[in-house]
Amino acid sequence: METNKKGAKLAIVVIIAYLLIPLAMTLIYSLFEEWIDVLPKRFTLTAYMEIFSDPVFWLSVGRTVLISIVPILLCTIIVLLAMYVTYIYKPEWDKYVQILCTIPYAVQGVILPICVLSLYTSVPKPFNNRIFLLISTYMIVILPYIYQGIRNNLHGIGANKLIEAAQMLGASKFYAFFHVVVPNIMNGVTVSIMLAMAIVFGDFVIVNTLAGGHFQTAQMYLYDVMKKSGQRTCAVIVVLFVVTLLISACAFFIQRKKERGTENGVH
Amino acid sequence: MKQKKTYLLALIPFLVLCVLFELIPIIYTIIRSFVPEGEDFGFTLANYINIFTKPLYQKAIVNSLIISILSSIIGLIVAFIGAKAVHESKGKLNNIFMSILNMVSNFSGVPLAFAYIIMFGNVGVMTMIGSNYGIEFLANFPLYSIFGLLLIYVYFQIPLSTLLLIPAFDAIRKEWKESNALLGGTNFTFWTKIGVPILMPSILSTFSVLFANALAAYASAYALLMNNVSLLPIRLSEQFVGDLVQRPEFGSAIAVVLMVFMIAAIMIQNKLTVKKGI
Numbered sequence: 345m346e347t348n349k350k351g352a353k354l355a356i357v358v359i360i361a362y363l364l365i366p367l368a369m370t371l372i373y374s375l376f377e378e379w380i381d382v383l384p385k386r387f388t389l390t391a392y393m394e395i396f397s398d399p400v401f402w403l404s405v406g407r408t409v410l411i412s413i414v415p416i417l418l419c420t421i422i423v424l425l426a427m428y429v430t431y432i433y434k435p436e437w438d439k440y441v442q443i444l445c446t447i448p449y450a451v452q453g454v455i456l457p458i459c460v461l462s463l464y465t466s467v468p469k470p471f472n473n474r475i476f477l478l479i480s481t482y483m484i485v486i487l488p489y490i491y492q493g494i495r496n497n498l499h500g501i502g503a504n505k506l507i508e509a510a511q512m513l514g515a516s517k518f519y520a521f522f523h524v525v526v527p528n529i530m531n532g533v534t535v536s537i538m539l540a541m542a543i544v545f546g547d548f549v550i551v552n553t554l555a556g557g558h559f560q561t562a563q564m565y566l567y568d569v570m571k572k573s574g575q576r577t578c579a580v581i582v583v584l585f586v587v588t589l590l591i592s593a594c595a596f597f598i599q600r601k602k603e604r605g606t607e608n609g610v611h
Numbered sequence: 612m613k614q615k616k617t618y619l620l621a622l623i624p625f626l627v628l629c630v631l632f633e634l635i636p637i638i639y640t641i642i643r644s645f646v647p648e649g650e651d652f653g654f655t656l657a658n659y660i661n662i663f664t665k666p667l668y669q670k671a672i673v674n675s676l677i678i679s680i681l682s683s684i685i686g687l688i689v690a691f692i693g694a695k696a697v698h699e700s701k702g703k704l705n706n707i708f709m710s711i712l713n714m715v716s717n718f719s720g721v722p723l724a725f726a727y728i729i730m731f732g733n734v735g736v737m738t739m740i741g742s743n744y745g746i747e748f749l750a751n752f753p754l755y756s757i758f759g760l761l762l763i764y765v766y767f768q769i770p771l772s773t774l775l776l777i778p779a780f781d782a783i784r785k786e787w788k789e790s791n792a793l794l795g796g797t798n799f800t801f802w803t804k805i806g807v808p809i810l811m812p813s814i815l816s817t818f819s820v821l822f823a824n825a826l827a828a829y830a831s832a833y834a835l836l837m838n839n840v841s842l843l844p845i846r847l848s849e850q851f852v853g854d855l856v857q858r859p860e861f862g863s864a865i866a867v868v869l870m871v872f873m874i875a876a877i878m879i880q881n882k883l884t885v886k887k888g889i
Contacts, residue, residue, distance in 0.1 A: 367718060380734075381739065444633065449877075455844075462643065463635065548721050549833075
């Protein structure tokens with residue numbers, strides 16, 4: 345039994361090492377001027393200074409933030425509205441909503457943006473606006489996560505009881521759903537929102553397909569730098585990776601807070 | 612009891628979004644895949660016949676399937692070992708492992724491909740060390756090939772598959788292991804006769820997630836090899852964007868083939884798990 349445990353620990357350590365090596369190499373590469381032998385030479389922060397002083401970098405990060413937040417907000421509102429109908433009035437329709445929210449899994453990656461592009465390039469304005477297409481496509485891509493998050497949390501807090509209680513106190517169904525239920529599930533939904541954020545933030549294929557060079561996001565900036573300087577590319581990768589980690593960390597802490605809140609009986 | 616149906620208005624934005632950006636694009640792509648190239652109307656199977664008979668596209672299908680299946684299987688094997696290890700050992704290391712899995716699951720696409728380029732690329736660190744010290748394998752590492760791509764795909768499959776498999780191991784009860792030992796079974800018989808069969812539904816559904824994930828992946832391959840690699844997603848996108856002559860009808864057929872593979876993976880997994888009655 346003891347050897348079994350040791351073997352398990354060893355397996356975990358080996359997998360951790362395998363997963364961390366590419367990340368560690370990227371970090372080290374970004375911090376040294378030259379690395380052509382076992383040890384890298386001449387520590388420097390110039391790569392980071394260069395990208396931080398490059399207005400193009402900041403603009404592309406700004407675009408990424410904008411293009412992540414807008415679709416996520418819209419998608420959350422749209423799904424909440426739809427769930428208001430299916431949860432309170434038409435529970436039998438939920439299975440159709442669920443199907444619509446599962447289809448994106450079958451058109452992952454490059455498939456959906458290509459379908460959208462092929463349909464909308466030849467239609468009149470404003471439907472062929474690249475930014476509009478990009479935002480709408482992102483909304484479809486994150487739909488499964490937002491839907492699942494909202495649905496799980498609605499069932500998790502027993503929203504029907506809350507609505508009944510609110511109605512007894514004289515609130516309308518609409519008021520009960522959006523002023524009583526929604527604030528209560530928002531913490532949980534934020535976790536899905538953060539997950540969606542990380543997905544959009546790391547996206548390359550959709551923005552490259554739909555916007556091409558017209559809308560340079562951080563991932564497109566990264567792709568451009570790749571052709572110029574290896575060291576600077578690594579620095580950009582490290583910075584973007586840290587931002588993604590911060591987004592995931594937010595989700596993690598909200599989740600933890602929520603779990604603690606539930607344990608104490610406070611929602 | 613006549614009720615006002617104004618609440619139905621709340622469903623409209625959702626329906627508009629799904630119809631305009633999910634259903635119509637998909638249906639349009641399916642219809643267009645049957646239209647003869649360069650024409651507006653008509654019906655033909657030529658686009659599909661081309662995909663399955665022209666060597667260029669046959670190769671893309673074969674490569675895509677091989678790389679998706681192999682990377683999923685290797686990812687699953689590593690995930691099985693990792694999840695089993697988590698199941699067997701308790702404590703701090705498990706928490707660290709989980710955090711790292713979550714962390715590196717964000718490391719994919721262009722950044723991941725570039726990390727491999729600086730390690731094993733033409734002037735990569737490992738390549739240089741290999742040529743300095745006469746290690747042939749490192750000096751001539753075949754990164755810019757299907758093999759190199761496979762290496763990158765395996766990397767992003769591991770965190771995903773391990774995170775999906777770890778919860779499944781909760782179903783394995785200690786009493787079963789004890790009964791197995793009492794009846795004279797070894798650790799090996801436990802996993803082959805009891806453990807793996809019980810985990811089979813989870814293993815299969817993880818496989819279908821991994822397969823779909825690898826099949827549609829585009830960014831890593833594009834960053835590493837541009838359009839110089841025969842994979843379905845690459846061949847698909849070059850029919851619509853880029854320098855080549857655009858062939859939307861033919862491209863639509865490639866998109867449909869990809870969708871069929873994705874759906875097939877999900878259906879096969881559903882069927883297998885239902886059949887076993889688990």
